[in-house]
Amino acid sequence: MIFGAGVFKGMMVTLKNFLTSYYRDRDNGGIFTVQYPEEREKLAENYRNLPFLVYDGAPDQIRCVACGICERECPPKCIHIEMATDAAGKPARKPAVFDIDYSLCMNCGICEEVCPFDSIYMDHTFEITSQAGPRSLIRGKEALARSNDYFRKIRPAMAAAVDQKRKTAEDKKKAAATPPPPQEIK
Numbered sequence: 001m002i003f004g005a006g007v008f009k010g011m012m013v014t015l016k017n018f019l020t021s022y023y024r025d026r027d028n029g030g031i032f033t034v035q036y037p038e039e040r041e042k043l044a045e046n047y048r049n050l051p052f053l054v055y056d057g058a059p060d061q062i063r064c065v066a067c068g069i070c071e072r073e074c075p076p077k078c079i080h081i082e083m084a085t086d087a088a089g090k091p092a093r094k095p096a097v098f099d100i101d102y103s104l105c106m107n108c109g110i111c112e113e114v115c116p117f118d119s120i121y122m123d124h125t126f127e128i129t130s131q132a133g134p135r136s137l138i139r140g141k142e143a144l145a146r147s148n149d150y151f152r153k154i155r156p157a158m159a160a161a162v163d164q165k166r167k168t169a170e171d172k173k174k175a176a177a178t179p180p181p182p183q184e185i186k
């Protein structure tokens, strides 16, 4: 090996980075500084931060049926759910309480993975700091609710796949509920 070749190679990398820093072309190896918060980087679709609950129609129609799977599987146990009951005291298959403590959430996305009802997904929001203490980071179901349109906007490919899956399941359910046409008597 030629003496000093490693140093020369390192200097060439430095020179290349110095020159490319003049071009704001990230895709071609340029180096640049984002002037946050005035400028923001476009987040990747699968960027994940904190969970939210999806609703169809009105904000009080979240898809969650309070099955409790995400609560059970959440590693730091930061989800708390209480099932609502109807007038007769029977489980109403929706949460009366659905809280997530954002100060404990470790952004793992397990709740999204295990939910069998397409109800909880990871958001792109990350500016949640508060000077009001950690309890101010507990979010209730109203604060967690986001429309399916919002989901489609931030994660279009994932939302389209979920929409398609739900439509197929709905069509199958309708077909199964439709009585077969009467048999022709010959």
Ligand code: SF4
Binding pocket: 051, 073, 074, 075, 076, 077, 078, 079, 100, 104, 105, 106, 107, 108, 109, 110, 111, 112
């Ligand atoms: S992202 Fe992980 S830590 Fe946060 S609520 Fe979901 S399962 Fe819990």
Ligand code: SF4
Binding pocket: 063, 064, 065, 066, 067, 068, 069, 070, 071, 081, 114, 115, 116, 117, 118, 119, 120
């Ligand atoms: S978000 Fe999903 S997994 Fe969690 S309680 Fe609701 S339906 Fe069950």
